[in-house]
Amino acid sequence: MTALTYQSGFGNSFSTEALAGALPQARNSPQKCPYGLYAEQLSGTAFTLSRDENKRSWLYRIRPAALQPAFTPSNVAPLWTHEFGRGPVSPNRFRWNPLPIPEFASIDFIQGMQTWAGNGHCDDHSGISINLYAANVSMDRRVFYNADAEMLIVPQEGRLRFLTELGILEVEPQEIIVMPRGIRFKVELMDSGARGYLLENYGRSLRLPELGPIGSNGLANARDFKTPVAWFEEKEETHELIAKFTGGFWTTTLGHSPLDVVAWHGTHAPYKYDLRNFNAIGSISYDHPDPCIFTVLTAPSEITGAANIDFAIFPPRVLAMENTFRPPWFHRNVAGEFMGLIHGLYDAKADGFIPGGSSLHNPMSPHGPDSATFSKASNADLSQVDYVRSTMAFMFESRRAIRPTSLAMQSDSLQRHYDDAWSGLQKNFVNDL
Known part of the structure; x- marks a missing residue:
């Protein structure tokens, strides 16, 4: 496949066509669409939502999406669930090793999804689901859409090609992709295997955080987000269409590819972002900034300042603190924090947290640097600039407790002695001031 072309910007009203003249013009909208196409509107939000939040796109396609047989229940993704358990959640700290990439059975992106934690429920349009994926084959003639949630995909190993109704996006580790509700797509593996993280956002859509006193520049810049140009498949072959709806999976069979949108315009579209373009703000004179200053995307809740989900990263950067507490701080927080590498x-842990792994620290559960990191940073030369190099960690932060699933708690990848990371911390108190 030739190099892809993308449209740049975040939140724009885009317009694109794969065939010249396929996109009708507003001043002269025809009774019949060019090329014999069907017009279809895809609404990602309520019709009357404010202009800045309204998400919708007009699609001009070979066949309307309505041309489909009835769905029947499917067991295509048995480990992808919307149930996060009832009753109290343990306040313990948890950490997991990476999922292995399948070696023997053929597992695609949807089949390889495993739900690790979450909160809320898709029916309430509030909460999140945190999932891990591991796959070794492409989806081929299987197409999927999620009616429950907007999805944020974070590849950790292996490049992915997303063939969507609205065009093609290719992503590699240290890039992310956001797939809005209802967009149909399939995933091709560009390498022998793939592994990563997938967040389902049941609430309001992700957007760039306000910059406040930072001003007009910094963090993730709108120009660095990429949206696909129009592309389509005209395949008269049997395709399976999988839908995720109210937490369940449903299947139907089409006699053609549903990825047949020849032109489109609007604001409801998938996009990707390269985390290496993030403009970390610093340097720091003393103390530590809140992790909010590393927020890439946020989805607000009904409580101002308390997000349904924040997606933050910890990229390469300079820690230029002088004559101050140099180690990453110990802290307790009202939010649930799920991290991945x-x-x-990761600069706050000397070992045990490895690429593809994850950790969970729930509200008011104390955490921070392990003893080796604390000791190293406490004895660092404060006259020298401290560079954090060759790293990319991220955090899903939610205003609500994040409930690990029974699958996660029973997994062989669970590090049963994670608390030992802090066991070397000694009493250093000397009462001689």
Whole structure:
């Protein structure tokens, strides 16, 4: 496949066509669409939502999406669930090793999804689901859409090609892709295997955080987000269409590819972003900034300042603190924090947190640097600039407790002695001031 072309910008009203003249013009909208196409509107939000939140796109396609037989229940993704358990959640800290990439059975992107934690429910349009995926084959003639949630995909190993109704997006580790509700797509593996993380956002859509006193520049810049140009498949072959709806999976069979949108315009579209373009703000004079300053995308809740989900990263950067507490701080937080490591080492842990792994620290559960990191940073030369290099970690932060699933708690990848990371911390108190 030739190099792809993308449209740049975040939140724009885009317009694109795969065939010249396929996109009708507003001043002269024809009774019949060019090329014999069907017009279809895809609404990602309520019709009357405010202009800045309204998400919708007009699609001009070979066949309307309505041309489909009835769905029947499917067991295509038995480990992808919307149930996060009832009753109290343990306040313990948890950490997991990476999922293995399948070696023997053929597992695609949807089949290889495993739900690790979450909160809320898709029916309430509030909460999140955190999932891990591991796959070794492409989806071929299987197409999927999620009616429950907007999805944020974070590849950790292996490049992915997303063939969507609205065009093609290719992503590699240290890039992310956001797939809005209802968009139909399939995933091709560009390498022998793939592994990563997938967040389902049941609430309001992800958007760039306000910059406040930072001003007009910094963090993730709108120009660095990429949306696909129009592309289509005209395949008269049997395709399976999988839908995720109210937490369940449903299947139907089509006699053609549903990825047949020849032109489109609007604001409801998938996009990707390269995390290496993030403009980390610093340097720091003393203390530590809140992790909010590393927010890439946020989905607000009904409580101002308390997000349904924040997606933050910890990229390469300079820690230029002088004559101050240099180690990453110990803290307790009102939010639930689920972390993953994409690449390299995480600066708050000396070992045990490896690429593809994950950790969960729930509200008011104390955490911070392990004893080795604390000791190293406490004895660092404060006259020298401290570079954090060759790393990319991320955090899903939610205003609500994040409930690990029974699958996660029973997994062989669970590190049963994670608390030992802090066991070397000694009493250093000397009462002689």
